[in-house]
Amino acid sequence: ILLPGARLIQKFGTSEFGVVPAKTRPDDGRFIELDERKVGIKVVDGMLHVRAPTAMIGYLGEDEPSVVEGWICTGDNVEIDGRWMRILGRQSEIINVGGEKGYPAEIEDVIRELPEVREVVVRGDPHPLLGKVTAARIRTADGADAAELRKTVRKHCSARLARYKVPVKIELTEN
Numbered sequence: 001i002l003l004p005g006a007r008l009i010q011k012f013g014t015s016e017f018g019v020v021p022a023k024t025r026p027d028d029g030r031f032i033e034l035d036e037r038k039v040g041i042k043v044v045d046g047m048l049h050v051r052a053p054t055a056m057i058g059y060l061g062e063d064e065p066s067v068v069e070g071w072i073c074t075g076d077n078v079e080i081d082g083r084w085m086r087i088l089g090r091q092s093e094i095i096n097v098g099g100e101k102g103y104p105a106e107i108e109d110v111i112r113e114l115p116e117v118r119e120v121v122v123r124g125d126p127h128p129l130l131g132k133v134t135a136a137r138i139r140t141a142d143g144a145d146a147a148e149l150r151k152t153v154r155k156h157c158s159a160r161l162a163r164y165k166v167p168v169k170i171e172l173t174e175n
Helices: 103-109 146-160
Strands: 012-014 019-020 023-024 031-033 040-044 047-051 071-082 084-090 095-097 101-102 117-127 131-140 169-173
Touching: 012 031, 084 103, 095 117, 095 131, 101 103, 103 117, 103 131, 103 146, 131 146, 146 169
Parallel strands: 131 169
Antiparallel strands: 012 019, 023 031, 031 084, 040 047, 047 071, 071 084, 095 101, 117 131
């Protein structure tokens, strides 16, 4: 809406090997296809591994090699659909609620569907029994009723997500 003529494209890159050209799947912008002429890809236990001619050979002073036979583990959990790949999130970002695991991006996407939400960031907050609970910080649209929005977010998330992914803590801000 702010940039009506803008065309957004996705890219994939890391500091370990640079940026790789990617195409976005026309029917679902969450999926990309990496240019395999520029980079090799493989998925091991849901984790993306990449081999590129521009890749580093390792980290200085590391005990275990981060590059094995030319392959770098990116730390990204992915879903594969034919030649298309969807990045679910970084392994380090997973919110572990009593052994059930969720990615902040998935929860953020659901909350962002609400018209009262301008921006949202989801994280795991410590919990003494469950390990973590899902927490959301939401920047609201002007004039949104805080108590009503908390109820709306929980109801909307409950209808779309597993129970452990529904935010227990919701912080609202207009800034």
